[in-house]
Amino acid sequence: MAHPEVASEAVAITLNGTPREIPVGSTVASLLDSLQLNPRLVVVERNREILRDRDAFARIELATHDTIEIVHFVGGG
């Protein structure tokens, strides 16, 4: 049986359009790390706000209901 705390150990966010649960205390930096993404090669938008300062990624904690978009450059004309 899962302890009631287990549910509160996860934060429910929407990541690139898909619901996802991440550990409590997750930051933008730790999220990118868990996805094996290089912060220099992506742009992160949180609740429609672009997070311009990559050095701040480690200080920005993600909250329940956050909508996160992680984008990068792909081929295009």
Add this chain to the structure above:
Amino acid sequence: MTTAIQPLLDTPFVIAGREFASRLMVGTGKYSSNDIMVQAIEASAAEVVTVSVRRVDLDRSKEGAILHHLDPARFFLLANTAACYTSDDAVRYARLARAAGFNEWVKLEVIGDQESLLPDVVGLLEATRVLSAEGFKVLAYTNDDLITALRLEDAGAVAVMPLASPIGSGLGLLNPFAIRTIKHRLSVPVIVDAGVGTASDACVTMEQGVDGILMNTGIAAASDPVRMATAMRLAVEAGRLAHLAGRMPRREVAVPSSPTTGMLR
């Protein structure tokens, strides 16, 4: 690069104060492989290469990422807002692209119709105003309408990019007169974007006097993209040189090129 027109034969190609080495700009979409894409871009000798902003595919992030294949120190990355159907969307994509940290330039597209991919000029003008006010260098993809081109220049576009024909159509330059008129009337560079299908299209387009061409499918969808990229490089240079050389006047009657005197009797 070795066959690039000698500087003495041409004026520098400058957009918003920045000089570019090649008048041919190329896209990076639709290639069968990244390897072929890189080879084709090398063969094109383009400096400006366009890219799109998209969600990272979290399952296959390494494959889609273009920066694993293109060195941003070597190429000038020009982000587009392709597939944006509203001014707001295009502005959002442009801001995301700028946050990538390479430059504040954007190839602005606001598409008005899914079937033709023709631009929504109302949305385009609005987004051009917004982005120019935010310090973006806006290169606006538009149709071959002079009035829209003039308004885009007024709205702050640093270059206007009229189409030769619809995106991905390969129909070539449908209205040379319209393109010449736009070039004649605008102060900012005119770069024809979209519709060039083969080398002769590129050559004819440059002969109209425009400052450059941006193409993607014409190279990427060729059976041999690397060879076509080479052809396009040469065609852009040939067309540019022919424009600078000034073509002979058209005549409705034949004029002999050999002497008519001294004939045997």
